[in-house]
Amino acid sequence: MMPDELHTTDRERAKGDSEEVLAQAGVESDEDDHSGEEGPGDHQDGGAAATGSSKKKKMSKKKKLKEALTGRKDPEGSGKADTKPQLSQEQLNQLAQINPSLKDELERKSPSEIQDFIKKLSLGDMVTGAGAAAPHQKDLAQYKFWKTQPVPKFDDQPSEEGEIQAVDPERVPKEPAPLPAGFEWVTMDLTDPQQHDEVYDLLSNHYVEDHESMFRFKYSSSFLKWALMAPGWRKEWHVGVRASQSQKLVAFISGIPVNMRVRQRTISCTEINFMCNHKKVRQKRLAPVLIKEITRRTHLSGIYQAVYTAGTLIPTPVATCRYFHRSLDWQKLYDVEFSPLPPGSTPLRQIARYKLPTQTEIQGLRPMETKDVEAILDLLKRYLARTELAPLFTKEEVQHWLIDHADPSAPERVVWAYVSEDPETHKITDFFSFYILESTIINAKKYDTIKAAYLFYYASEAAFGNDKAAYKARLNALMKDALILAKEAKFDVFNALTHLDNPLFLEDQKFGPGDGLLHYYLYNYRTAPVTGGLNKANQVDEKQAGGIGLVML
Numbered sequence: 001m002m003p004d005e006l007h008t009t010d011r012e013r014a015k016g017d018s019e020e021v022l023a024q025a026g027v028e029s030d031e032d033d034h035s036g037e038e039g040p041g042d043h044q045d046g047g048a049a050a051t052g053s054s055k056k057k058k059m060s061k062k063k064k065l066k067e068a069l070t071g072r073k074d075p076e077g078s079g080k081a082d083t084k085p086q087l088s089q090e091q092l093n094q095l096a097q098i099n100p101s102l103k104d105e106l107e108r109k110s111p112s113e114i115q116d117f118i119k120k121l122s123l124g125d126m127v128t129g130a131g132a133a134a135p136h137q138k139d140l141a142q143y144k145f146w147k148t149q150p151v152p153k154f155d156d157q158p159s160e161e162g163e164i165q166a167v168d169p170e171r172v173p174k175e176p177a178p179l180p181a182g183f184e185w186v187t188m189d190l191t192d193p194q195q196h197d198e199v200y201d202l203l204s205n206h207y208v209e210d211h212e213s214m215f216r217f218k219y220s221s222s223f224l225k226w227a228l229m230a231p232g233w234r235k236e237w238h239v240g241v242r243a244s245q246s247q248k249l250v251a252f253i254s255g256i257p258v259n260m261r262v263r264q265r266t267i268s269c270t271e272i273n274f275m276c277n278h279k280k281v282r283q284k285r286l287a288p289v290l291i292k293e294i295t296r297r298t299h300l301s302g303i304y305q306a307v308y309t310a311g312t313l314i315p316t317p318v319a320t321c322r323y324f325h326r327s328l329d330w331q332k333l334y335d336v337e338f339s340p341l342p343p344g345s346t347p348l349r350q351i352a353r354y355k356l357p358t359q360t361e362i363q364g365l366r367p368m369e370t371k372d373v374e375a376i377l378d379l380l381k382r383y384l385a386r387t388e389l390a391p392l393f394t395k396e397e398v399q400h401w402l403i404d405h406a407d408p409s410a411p412e413r414v415v416w417a418y419v420s421e422d423p424e425t426h427k428i429t430d431f432f433s434f435y436i437l438e439s440t441i442i443n444a445k446k447y448d449t450i451k452a453a454y455l456f457y458y459a460s461e462a463a464f465g466n467d468k469a470a471y472k473a474r475l476n477a478l479m480k481d482a483l484i485l486a487k488e489a490k491f492d493v494f495n496a497l498t499h500l501d502n503p504l505f506l507e508d509q510k511f512g513p514g515d516g517l518l519h520y521y522l523y524n525y526r527t528a529p530v531t532g533g534l535n536k537a538n539q540v541d542e543k544q545a546g547g548i549g550l551v552m553l
Contacts, residue, residue, distance in 0.1 A: 179241060186240040196221070197221075202251075216442060258271045273308070319532040360485065379461070390550055402457070453491040497533070
């Protein structure tokens with residue numbers, strides 16, 4: 001998980017390859033102009049008033065920016081490329097919309113320095129934010145590092161699916177690469193309460209924040225055990241870096257094993273997560289060596305592929321989803337500046353808009369129990385088989401991920417799961433689940449935390465029929481009850497991505513689009529892009545639903 005998920009006022013992240021990213025700034029190719037289309041979150045007025053002259057003028061602006069970014073200026077079709085011209089202020093603003101981190105870099109430079117800086121960047125650099133060597137950028141986002149890794153390039157057109165680079169087990173280093181002076185590698189034993197607390201403290205104080213440093217993820221101790229000690233977990237995949245002198249834990253990265261289906265092929269993967277560097281060591285460029293070390297350790301275990309997500313754009317996403325947010329306590333979200341007050345509205349109107357019933361409506365809805373695991377496994381397997389990229393669950397994994405073994409009233413409960421049981425046949429026809437992830441409110445005045453529910457896995461027998469309208473209605477009913485139960489559990493907001501079949505209910509259940517995009521990546525595996533529930537303008541699209549079946553924490 002990355003900072004863009006935290007609240008709805010973050011700037012939009014770029015998505016996809018160069019053409020798609022240019023399109024976000026209104027720079028479509030000349031052959032496919034969409035000047036009447038709206039951007040993400042805009043209200044569409046149909047564009048019927050656009051005249052031919054206005055479209056021509058808009059296309060001209062797009063063409064000029066594209067020429068400025070790419071250095072291609074070819075009015076006569078000669079095929080020759082000129083050097084990059086200088087960008088106007090309007091073009092710089094459009095470029096900043098493509099790449100917010102680049103915007104931060106440009107704001108620190110004089111006008112002449114900006115033009116010199118732009119001329120030195122490739123289009124790929126502009127898209128990803130690489131090349132700036134900016135101290136504020138996360139190492140994970142450094143494009144140059146990823147050039148050395150077995151991942152698809154931005155302009156790759158995969159003609160066949162499979163492993164990118166064969167790994168010879170005999171050539172995998174038996175020892176880790178050296179760290180900068182003053183640091184040493186450690187393996188964190190999360191069964192040791194002291195070491196578990198060290199990981200907890202590092203993540204609590206130094207993990208993901210939003211770009212404006214208003215919110216930071218607040219993982220509970222129970223959450224970390226749930227996420228990092230899933231069935232098959234391996235201690236050696238909990239990698240830490242300590243400061244040699246003080247022995248303080250200053251960096252961490254983790255992996256858990258997962259069997260993935262990518263379309264028709266099954267691959268053994270490591271699911272990479274929770275990479276974190278202490279704020280005081282972020283100039284030491286530990287992120288690339290952390291990634292290399294977790295890669296080395298998984299290779300020693302005979303696993304040569306990985307799956308991971310990031311809010312930043314790096315080479316090259318297999319899919320991109322967008323975050324959506326549904327207010328449960330709008331007043332609190334407004335007070336902490338998580339949610340804005342829409343123009344022309346009032347707080348009372350917003351509170352009324354998001355009001356929910358106090359009672360659920362699905363017949364036979366009850367909390368999931370251990371006795372339901374086999375039925376849920378069968379339903380979930382059949383449901384995820386409809387998607388292109390999904391985990392292959394075992395009975396042990398369903399029990400681990402969906403049954404919360406803590407006291408339901410305990411303050412550190414992690415996951416909520418509910419089933420719908422037919423009262424006559426006692427067959428489980430549906431289930432849904434969500435988990436808790438709080439965020440600390442930095443510099444809090446009235447509230448300390450935001451309590452967010454994240455939609456987890458779900459499935460419904462209604463998905464297997466030919467009546468899409470009936471399935472959509474059933475899914476909306478299930479999600480409405482999920483919102484009611486989350487509200488009852490005192491959550492402030494309910495978050496969901498555009499993966500699974502979520503586009504079928506997001507609008508109807510009053511989810512609003514956030515600015516955060518989540519990119520899905522496969523390491524050392526090439527495959528054609530998978531749909532993430534979005535169209536080319538990053539707007540939710542029911543026709544693009546059902547591609548991604550993997551929910552990552």
